[in-house]
Amino acid sequence: MLFNVYRPWLRLFLLTANLFAPVSVLLSDFESPWINAAAAIAHASLIYAIVAPGCAWLGPVVTRFHPRGRxxxxxxxxxxxxxxxxxxxxxxxxxxxxxxxxxxxxxxxxxxxxxxxxxxxxxxxxxxxxxxxxxxxxxxxxxxxxxxxxxxxxxxxxxxxxxxxxxxxxxxxxxxxxxxxxxxxxxxxxxxxxxxxxxxxxxxxxxxxxxxxxxxxxxxxxxxxxxxxxxxxxxxxxxxxxxxxxxxxxxxxxxxx
Ligand SMILES: [Zn+2]
Structure with missing residues (x-):
């Protein structure tokens, strides 16, 4: 259920990282493996948050309910x-x-x-x-x-x-x-x-x-x-x-x- 826990800071981090990632890669002239890797991870994380139906990194998702029986x-x-x-x-x-x-x-x-x-x-x-x-x-x-x-x-x-x-x-x-x-x-x-x-x-x-x-x-x-x-x-x-x-x-x- 980790992926369905909504954390506003995580959303902010994901969006900010994806704004800065391409700029950082360009400024480093594609030469820094660390910056390239960080940009790739930032993009992959955002894509996961978009594609995975139960992932709440971009905002809360209801995935179950409190039942009153079976x-x-x-x-x-x-x-x-x-x-x-x-x-x-x-x-x-x-x-x-x-x-x-x-x-x-x-x-x-x-x-x-x-x-x-x-x-x-x-x-x-x-x-x-x-x-x-x-x-x-x-x-x-x-x-x-x-x-x-x-x-x-x-x-x-x-x-x-x-x-x-x-x-x-x-x-x-x-x-x-x-x-x-x-x-x-x-x-x-x-x-x-x-x-x-x-x-x-x-x-x-x-x-x-x-x-x-x-x-x-x-x-x-x-x-x-x-x-x-x-x-x-x-x-x-x-x-x-x-x-x-x-x-x-x-x-x-x-x-x-
Ligand atoms: Zn449909």
């Missing part, structure tokens, strides 16, 4: 996904499962009926950017980052979502200004500590195995909609976790760690 938080990213979401909503209801859907704003605007269905069934909808600029997220212009956050927020507001404090970054990437923008909106970055990697390898049994290896009470599980065999994988995970006595809950802000 509970997990199921989070489903990238929807709504049309008929798939409608089917999934019915299946979740029949299994007594509540989940949080981190939605893409542009999909939400086009699929209000599906959003209404999720909302009415007691699921929460939260911000996953407007257009999901996955690989580009970390180097968006600050104004584009703000637009991604605000447009999705407007879509959620339009869908009747009253409380909009949670944000999940596309593929868990950070942006050096992300936490500043989230703080200005009273929002928190929600990560995970259990992932099925269902976006990469969608075989439901492989997804279940990965989840079972990592799960424990208070876990945040991330799965996806709109991928090959997504719903099948989600339902298999639910089946297995329920057979182990897990309940699916949506934690309050106070429970988040």
């Amino acid at each position: 509970e997990v938080w199921l989070t489903i990213d990238d929807g709504p996904a049309g008929a798939e979401t409608e089917y999934l909503a019915k299946e979740l209801q029949s299994r007594g499962v509540r989940a949080t859907f981190f939605v893409k704003g542009n999909r939400l605007e086009a699929q209000r009926a599906q959003a209404d269905q999720l909302h009415a069934a007691g699921h929460t909808l939260a911000n996953h950017t407007q257009t999901h600029p996955a690989s580009m997220f970390w180097w968006l212009f600050p104004s584009t980052l703000r637009e991604e956050l605000d447009a999705c927020d407007a879509a959620l507001l339009g869908a009747g979502v009253a409380v909009r404090r949670w944000f999940r970054a596309p593929v868990g990437l950070k942006h050096v200004f992300l936490h500043r923008e989230l703080a200005a909106r009273d929002m928190r970055l929600i990560g995970w500590n259990v992932r099925g990697r269902d976006g990469i390898a969608s075989d439901p049994e492989a997804v279940v195995k990965r989840v079972l290896r990592q799960v424990r009470p208070g876990a945040i599980v991330v799965l996806h909609e709109g991928k090959k065999r997504s719903v099948e994988g989600i339902l298999r995970v639910i089946e297995e976790l329920q057979s182990l006595g897990y309940a699916f809950v949506i934690p309050s802000d106070e429970q988040l760690i």
Whole structure:
């Protein structure tokens, strides 16, 4: 959990080191191995902080919650996904499962009926950017980052979502200004500590195995909609976790760690 401990001085150090590193290398004419090595370490550390979803060096990341029993938080990213979401909503209801859907704003605007269905069934909808600029997220212009956050927020507001404090970054990437923008909106970055990697390898049994290896009470599980065999994988995970006595809950802000 060392990487998920937020230290403001570490953030300052990382950003400052990365500002001075190229200048120092240039001034030393690339000749000092020590300066070159220090610059490389500074860059590598910043890249790690950006790329590692649970790393809190640039700002706090929620990766688990205080459970009130054998509970997990199921989070489903990238929807709504049309008929798939409608089917999934019915299946979740029949299994007594509540989940949080981190939605893409542009999909939400086009699929209000599906959003209404999720909302009415007691699921929460939260911000996953407007257009999901996955690989580009970390180097968006600050104004584009703000637009991604605000447009999705407007879509959620339009869908009747009253409380909009949670944000999940596309593929868990950070942006050096992300936490500043989230703080200005009273929002928190929600990560995970259990992932099925269902976006990469969608075989439901492989997804279940990965989840079972990592799960424990208070876990945040991330799965996806709109991928090959997504719903099948989600339902298999639910089946297995329920057979182990897990309940699916949506934690309050106070429970988040
Ligand atoms: Zn996503």
